[in-house]
Amino acid sequence: MTQQGVLIVLSGPSGTGKGTICKQLLRSYPNLHYSVSATTRAPREGEIDGVNYWFVSKDDFMMMVESDELLEWAEVYGNFYGTPRRYVQQQLDSGKDVVLEIDIQGAMQIKSKFPQGVFIYIIPPSLDELANRIYRRGTDSPDSIRQRLSCASSELAYACQYHYVVVNDSVEAAVKKIEAILTAEKCKVDRNSDLIDTVCQCGTTE
Ligand code: ADP
Numbered sequence: 408m409t410q411q412g413v414l415i416v417l418s419g420p421s422g423t424g425k426g427t428i429c430k431q432l433l434r435s436y437p438n439l440h441y442s443v444s445a446t447t448r449a450p451r452e453g454e455i456d457g458v459n460y461w462f463v464s465k466d467d468f469m470m471m472v473e474s475d476e477l478l479e480w481a482e483v484y485g486n487f488y489g490t491p492r493r494y495v496q497q498q499l500d501s502g503k504d505v506v507l508e509i510d511i512q513g514a515m516q517i518k519s520k521f522p523q524g525v526f527i528y529i530i531p532p533s534l535d536e537l538a539n540r541i542y543r544r545g546t547d548s549p550d551s552i553r554q555r556l557s558c559a560s561s562e563l564a565y566a567c568q569y570h571y572v573v574v575n576d577s578v579e580a581a582v583k584k585i586e587a588i589l590t591a592e593k594c595k596v597d598r599n600s601d602l603i604d605t606v607c608q609c610g611t612t613e
């Protein structure tokens with residue numbers, strides 16, 4: 408039987424660097440696959456449908472909800488976002504690891520369905536630096552930036568619901584910490600019962 412892949416959930420305030428970290432992780436882990444979310448948010452410049460998000464209308468999103476196509480969904484900063492169920496399930500069942508980059512509401516829904524998932528909360532070095540990053544990114548309207556920054560402090564209070572917290576001071580350092588977390592998670596006894604059985608069945612060399 409194939410060992411189930413590991414489900415990794417990354418959350419953190421908008422602008423903290425989740426997307427940047429995720430891209431780097433995907434480069435170093437060929438077995439790690441990114442779950443492309445569906446959203447009703449308008450695409451930012453350079454964003455590609457099916458790569459960054461599945462950009463859908465509100466009606467289509469609600470149809471996905473009604474037909475139970477989403478593993479979790481939430482309204483975040485005035486738009487809807489959700490994780491397509493089928494892709495995640497297929498990847499995990501075939502032993503591939505999957506990363507979800509989702510908000511706290513979604514992460515808590517996933518935690519109740521996948522308690523064996525790895526929940527990592529990414530924090531910025533400071534709220535000032537968070538504001539700098541979100542302004543420098545230059546992808547959101549002033550209203551949207553205000554909304555995102557005003558939610559940041561209350562969002563940070565939810566970090567205690569996660570298994571790990573990683574500060575994104577430098578991208579390289581943050582990615583290294585997440586790699587260490589994944590390495591340790593992969594060695595957990597609970598995830599290796601098949602390996603232990605296989606070794607036991609091999610018998611002794613004498
Ligand atoms: P999120 O996905 O959490 O909303 P992004 O990955 O889009 O955040 O990062 C927000 C901005 O901050 C981007 O312009 C990105 O290049 C920048 N950034 C990310 N990580 C760092 C870092 N460690 N130091 C400085 N800038 C960073």
Ligand code: 5GP
Nearest residue numbers: 421444480481483488489490508509510513
């Ligand atoms: P952005 O608009 O900056 O791409 O994302 C805004 C917020 O929505 C971020 O906190 C991001 O993690 C979250 N988000 C993205 N995709 C999903 C998803 O599928 N489900 C949930 N619940 N949140 C998501």
